[in-house]
Structures are given as C-alpha cells and as structure tokens.
Amino acid sequence: MAINEIYQYSLVNALMSGVSDSGITVTQLIEKGNQGLGTFVRMDGELLLLDGTVYQLQAEGKIRVAEPDDQIPYAAATHFRSQQTLTVKLESKDSIEAVLKKFDDHANNLFMSYRIEGVFSRLKCRTVKGQEYDGQPLSELGKNQFVAEYEDVEGTIVGFRSPSTWQGFFVAGEHMHFIDKERKIGGHVLELEADEVTIGIATVNNVHIELPTSDKFNAAKMSTDDVGLKSVEG
C-alpha cells in the first residue's frame, strides 16, 4: 500500500492571506525530499524541486538554481519512490485524474505523488511575479502573473494530487510544476496535452505539516476560499 510521505511547510491558505515574507531555507527543504513544489519569499516565482536541486521559475520564463539560503514560505516535498509507471496519452490536465485511477493502488482519499516525463505537445504554464506590497494575498496575484504556452517541449512535471477535503491546506486536486529538459523554461502547469508520456505514481498516507511560528502567520486571518483558490491555482 502507501509507502510515500509528504512534508509540507505552511499552508496554501497562508499564501492566500499574503503570508510569504520568511520560511525555511533551500537547504532545509532538500532534507525533506528530492522532488516537490512551492514558492519563494514574496511569492517571487514558482519553486520546483527535482532530484535534489531547487529551481526558481521566474516570470518571463527565466530559471535560476536557488541559493542554499533562499527562503521558502510554502513548499511540499517528498522522497519520491514510484510504485508503478504507466505510459499514457494526456488530452488535458483533467485527464490526469482518469490516468491516476488506472494506478493499482489508487485511493480517492489518500494523497498521490507523481512525476510525468516526456514530450508535451502543448503546455500552458504560469509564474507568479511576486508581491507588489507587503502582505499582498495570492488571490490578487492571479492578475499579475506571467503565462506562456509551449509546443512540443520535452521535460518533467512534478505533481501532487490532494483529496478535496484538504483544500486550503494543500491545493485540492492536481498541483503540478514543469521544467524543461534544458532547464530553460518552466512554471505552474495550467493546461497540458501529450501523445505519449510516462507517469510514475505513488500513494501517500503520511503527511507532515510544519507551521510557521512567525508573528505574521499567527496574526493572519485564514479561511478556505475554494473559488478563489481554483481561479489562482487551478
């Protein structure tokens, strides 16, 4: 059955409330897993952790390898051990749900961790451009993001599937970040299509959430905004 674990720092609801001015370091995150996703201080771009390297996927499609001391206000990571690999066609982001159901160990109310590799015939990614003022909520940053579409691009998607009941703690449903093979482009995946890619999948039944101890986290008013979350993270 489930063998993988997820470590998460902070809550998506904290980002929705604009809490993003400090967090754990890149060095600390890498101890928690070899693949994952998140964001950086002041929500300056998307974070992707792949095989132990943390990348900052910046607006305008630029990528840099993060410094060990860079701070991370939100991230989820796992020591990924695939239980099964499938070769699949993906007609859309929504089709991933059906693909995951083919997985022998599929369980609706467990988390799933996966990695998709291959050539994507179409990919639409976004990167947040960062807060314009201290405490600006993520829900507002949806208007201030860089969106790019790519065709026939080879690379890797790191993804998590969270049960709907966890909305606001995690992103319910699929949460995926992409990086291309040359490590030149990437972002939070909004849409995708692929004729033939491989997907390695694992179920997750252990979830460890570390909460920030900062005054800002403790003072934040947090509630789950399902509609807002779907519009900014969907």
Ligand SMILES: [Zn+2]
């Ligand atoms: Zn994301």
